[in-house]
Each structure stands twice: as structure tokens, then as C-alpha cells.
Amino acid sequence: xxxxxxxxxxxxxxxxxxxxxxxxxxxxxxxxxxxxxxxxxxxxxxxxxxxxxxxxxxxxxxxxxxxxxxxxxxxxxxxxxxxxxxxxxxxxxxxxxxxxxxxxxxxxxxxxxxxxxxxxxxxxxxxxxxxxxxxxxxxxxxxxxxxxxxxxxxxxxxxxxxxxxxxxxxxxxxxxxxxxxxxxxxxxxxxxxxxxxxxxxxxxxxxxxxxxxxxxxxxxxxxxxxxxxxxxxxxxxxxxxxxxxxxxxxxxx
Ligand code: PEP
Numbered sequence: 001x002x003x004x005x006x007x008x009x010x011x012x013x014x015x016x017x018x019x020x021x022x023x024x025x026x027x028x029x030x031x032x033x034x035x036x037x038x039x040x041x042x043x044x045x046x047x048x049x050x051x052x053x054x055x056x057x058x059x060x061x062x063x064x065x066x067x068x069x070x071x072x073x074x075x076x077x078x079x080x081x082x083x084x085x086x087x088x089x090x091x092x093x094x095x096x097x098x099x100x101x102x103x104x105x106x107x108x109x110x111x112x113x114x115x116x117x118x119x120x121x122x123x124x125x126x127x128x129x130x131x132x133x134x135x136x137x138x139x140x141x142x143x144x145x146x147x148x149x150x151x152x153x154x155x156x157x158x159x160x161x162x163x164x165x166x167x168x169x170x171x172x173x174x175x176x177x178x179x180x181x182x183x184x185x186x187x188x189x190x191x192x193x194x195x196x197x198x199x200x201x202x203x204x205x206x207x208x209x210x211x212x213x214x215x216x217x218x219x220x221x222x223x224x225x226x227x228x229x230x231x232x233x234x235x236x237x238x239x240x241x242x243x244x245x246x247x248x249x250x251x252x253x
Contacts, residue, residue, distance in 0.1 A: 003209045004225070004252040005165060005232040007040040007126060008239030009066065009094060019047050023054050025242035026249075033060040037252045038232075040126070041239075042066045042094045045080055049088050056089075064092035064126065067100060070113035082121040093118050094234070096128045096152065098171045108151030115152060119160055126165045126234065127152065128213070129192075133172035141170070145188065146195045158204045161196070166210045167234040168192060173214025175236055182224050185212045189229035218247035225251050 014022065023041065033039065042064040043051045055061040069079035085093060095118065096111045111127070118125045129148040131141040145168070153161055168188055173180050180188075189210045197205035212224055213234035224230055232252055238244040 001036045002207060002231050003036055003038055003165070005038045005040055005126075005209055005211055006221075006245070006249040006252055007042060007064065007092075007094075007167070007211060007232070007234045008245055009042045009097070009213075009234055009236045010044060010239060011066070011099070011236060012044060013240055014044075014047075016047060016050065019043060020050065020054065022240065022242055023051060026246055027055065027058050027061070029242075029246045031246065031249050033249070034252075035060075037249075038062060039249050040064050040092050042092070042126075048085070048090055052089055062091045064094055065090055066094050066097070068093050068095070068114060068118060068123075070110065070117055072117065082117050082123050085123055086121045090123065092124045092126055092165075094126045094128065094167075096148075098128060098130060098169060098174060102171075108148055112152045112155065115156075115164065119156075119163055124163060124165060126167050126211070128167045128169050128234070130169040130171050130174075130213075136170065136172060141188065142191050145192065149192065149195055150199075154199055158200050161200055162204050162207045164208065166192065166208060167213050168210060169213035169234060175215070177215050179215040179220055179224070180212070182220075182227050182230075185224055185230055186227035189227065193229055216248060218244045218251075221248045221251035225253050 038060045040062045052063045068082045100106045131144045135144045193205045209231040211232045211234045216233040216235045217238040
């Protein structure tokens with residue numbers, strides 16, 4: 001059974017007091033997660049350790065980093081290694097978010113290096129892909145997103161590729177309040193699964209969780225997550241409000 005994941009992406013938001021309160025409120029809701037349901041919180045680097053301690057006794061709750069560097073260690077001022085994440089017991093890392101791609105020029109090739117090192121250290125990458133509006137308008141989104149997968153994931157073995165979680169996030173839907181329809185999400189997710197099946201085989205593709213991201217909120221999560229190829233969501237804005245994110249977690253199928 002594929003993992004169903006509600007992943008919060010806090011981005012560069014919240015002070016430590018607010019972050020602790022938010023996590024405490026969500027933990028206090030005592031959500032009874034099924035075996036294949038997971039809640040993941042991608043918090044800013046300075047909060048990783050505190051957040052990790054807070055969630056460690058909550059079943060199927062995990063902390064994620066929002067990024068990592070591609071090198072093991074050394075003179076890379078300002079960067080954070082996967083070995084550091086591992087030493088904090090962090091189990092997930094978000095890689096290739098469109099904001100990293102746009103503002104920090106992260107290429108598919110560079111992301112492939114980050115994915116390699118994350119897997120080497122047994123940290124599950126949540127690999128983001130998705131097209132800008134111009135590409136959607138030109139109706140070339142399938143080719144665009146397939147290329148992101150090809151250039152960042154196709155060098156992996158069948159064993160390794162199934163350790164990766166994919167998040168499809170159409171850029172025109174991120175932080176805009178404009179959600180892809182559940183049909184648009186399903187259509188792209190089914191296509192991505194086919195791209196993975198063509199390369200790695202159907203059985204492997206069936207094991208890979210593909211999350212949807214882009215203005216998911218309490219009021220639309222259930223419908224989007226109910227699509228057969230949508231395995232939960234990566235959530236920005238709505239993950240900063242306890243009641244919203246609790247409902248989103250409870251919307252996993
Ligand atoms: C995101 O940042 O990954 C995201 C999907 O943001 P939002 O939910 O705010 O659109």
C-alpha cells in the first residue's frame with residue numbers, strides 16, 4: 001500500500017514560539033493516523049531539533065528539512081549537510097521546490113546530486129516538480145515535468161527510486177489560491193506514474209507516493225486526495241494554521 005502523506009512546508013515563516021505553539025496544537029489533536037498515513041513537517045533549519053523532539057512520541061509524525069547541500073561536509077559556509085540532518089534524526093528533506101529552482105537557480109542536474117546524497121544517508125527526499133503558467137498555457141506541461149524527472153531521477157536503480165516521494169506542484173497554483181482541479185491533478189499524477197512505469201516498471205511506479213501541492217487547504221484536500229493517483233499533499237500557507245492542517249491530515253485517504 002502506498003504511503004499517504006500530508007506534508008507541511010512552513011517555508012521562511014514563524015518565530016520559534018509560534019512554531020512550537022503550532023506543533024503543540026497539532027499534536028494535541030491526537031490524530032489517529034492509519035499505518036500508511038504520515039504527517040511530515042518541513043520546518044526552518046534552526047527549528048529542526050526542537051521540532052524533532054516535540055514530535056518524537058507521536059505516531060507517524062516526522063520532521064523534514066526544506067533543503068540540504070549536495071556535498072558531504074567541508075568549506076561550504078551557510079550550507080547544511082545530510083549528515084547533519086541524519087544526526088538530528090530528521091527523516092525527510094524537501095528538494096527541488098520551485099522557490100529553490102527559481103530564486104537559487106537549482107537545476108535538475110544539481111538536484112540529482114542532492115537526491116543521491118540524501119538517499120546515501122537514508123533520508124527520504126520529497127522531490128518537487130511542476131510547470132510554470134506559460135508552459136501550462138502552451139499545453140506542454142507533460143514534456144516539461146517528464147524532463148524534470150528524467151534529469152533528476154532516471155539514473156537511480158529500481159530499489160532507490162522507490163525511496164523517493166514526488167510532489168507535483170504546478171507553479172501557477174503555489175501560494176496563489178488557485179488550485180489545480182482534482183481532474184488536472186489526477187491527470188498529471190497518472191501521467192507521471194506512467195513515465196515512472198515506462199522507465200522502472202509498473203510495480204515500482206505503483207509504489208511511489210506522488211503528492212499534490214498548490215493551494216491545498218482544509219476545504220479542498222479531501223477531494224484532491226481522493227483521486228486514485230494522488231497520495232496526499234505538500235502544503236504551504238494552510239499548514240501554518242493548526243485547524244487547517246489537522247483537517248488536511250484527516251483528509252488522507
Ligand atoms: C508549497 O509551498 O509547496 C505550496 C504548495 O504552497 P501553498 O500551499 O501555499 O500553495
